[in-house]
Amino acid sequence: MPYTSQSMDALREVGDELADATVATLFERGEVGQFNTLMRWFSEAGQDLPDGLPEVAREYLRATSAPPSWVDWGEMEKARLFFIDNNVHISTALSFAAMPACYVVPHIAELLSATHALAYPSRRMAETGQFTVYLMRPDAFEAGSRFIPAAQKVRLLHASIRHHLRRENRWDVAKRGVPICLEDMIGGQMMFSIQVLDALHRLGIHMSADGAQSYYYAWRVVGSMLGIGLEHMPADLESARQFSDLYMTRHMGPSEDGARLTRQLIDLYEEVVPGTVFDPVVSALIRYLIGDTAADWLDVPRSPAWDSAIQTAPVLLGVLERLEDNSPLAAWALDRLGGLTTNLELSSLTRGRVMQYAIPEQLKAEYGVTSTASRTNRWTPPPLSDPPRSGPPGSGKASAK
Incomplete structure (x- = not known):
């Protein structure tokens, strides 16, 4: 649909x-x-x-306990293999492109700030990383997996935020629409799929x-399980590009x-980088992936030396990929190393804990709510959509160009 x-x-x-009911x-x-x-x-x-x-919760959990009936399990297996082959790169894209893309949408940043634990700034990244790993496990939709319960709880978490903001009259629904509305839910789906x-x-x-x-298909399944009707979701990458571009431009x-959220993200990963000499690489990578305009809006620091150096990343990664293509042993070793690196990063973010996605009984006080594959046929991104004739000044894309 256009x-x-x-x-x-x-x-x-x-x-x-x-979920709201x-x-x-x-x-x-x-x-x-x-x-x-x-x-x-x-x-x-x-x-x-x-x-x-509670009986109402029991009914909700039963109604949402299975994946959509239309799921093509062959596509899901291809998505899982794609993730295994690219897990470190996907983790990098989630951390340094998808999350900043969320922060560059002011009302989304406001919502995230309302639920962010300032004493635990890595929580959002931990939840996102853990959710993605659960999704891409071979048993993600089988008995004993953690993905379906995680999706059920995330859906209720979103509903609880809507409940708090609307009940306390802290959100101008007439001007801004429903908090975490359907447009924002699909927008988030785009950030974690096509923008990755x-x-x-x-x-x-x-x-x-x-x-x-x-x-992308796997994230359509996720969208459905998070309450997005199939009729509203972009059907393929071309329509996803149209939605993503229009959403970000708007x-x-x-x-x-x-x-502030971006500064927390940078601080978090600078702590992971050994010493301080390489700290600027974090900001340089974010700036490289989201572009200067969005990076300036988020106050991402500039570092001329590192901003230039990071542009060699595709060359270095290309060397590793050629090695992987030409040696089955190297391919196995790099996949194993990628899995270990992703798990190490996730363990650091979660501090070894399972994220619970609980319903908040109140939002942060400072917000004011007090509560009662193969490498042939290489993929290239769909072309940019024509921007609408009207839009906010200085608008543009937050995803990589």
Whole structure:
């Protein structure tokens, strides 16, 4: 379907009826604390629901306990193999392109700030990384996996934020639409799918067209499980490009929340980099992947030497990929190393804990809510969409160009 400013405006009026009704009932009955306590023990698909779970929550969990009936499992397996082959690169793109893309949309940065734990700034990255790893495991949709319960809890988390902001009248629905509306949910889906693929392309990663499409397909499945109707989601990478470009053009810009969240992200990864000499590489990589305009909006520091040096990354990665192509042993070793690196990064972010995605009984006080594949047929990104005739000054794309 073609996306227009008018059709996108309509999506801003829609939330998630099922999850919203579930959360509203839990709050009305004073059952949120009981629900969160019991749900800490519910983390695997097929697990018996705990005794004492509120009935409305039990009904929601039963209704959302299976993947969509239309899933093509062959496509999902291709997506998993694509992830295995590119897991380090995908983790890099998620950290240094997708997350900053979230922060460059002011109202999204505001929402994230409302739920961010300042004493634990890595939580958002930990949740995103853990969620993606769960999705790409071979047993992601089988009994014993952690992905389906994670998706169910994330959906309720989004609904709880909508509940708080609307009940406390802290969000101008008439002007801004529903908080975490359908447009924003699809926008987030684009940031973690096509904008990740854009970042991989920017890094010079060789991706087959078939592999890229399968990876995007997996995120369509995720979107459906997070409450996005199939009729609203871009059907393929070409329509995803149209939606992503229009969404970013409509909303991206500078904000204090975005700059603060970006600073937290940079600080987090500078702590991971040994010593201090290489610290500027973090900012340089973000700037390289999202472009100077978006980076300036987010107050990403400039470092002329490192900003120039980072542009050699595609050459260095190309050498590794040629080695991987020409040697099965090297391919095996690099895949193993990639998996270990991704797991090490995730372990550092989560501090060895499982992220619980609990329903917040209140939002942050400072926000003001007090609560009661093959390498042939190489993929190249779809061309940029024509921007709409009207839009915010200085608007543009946040994904790699």
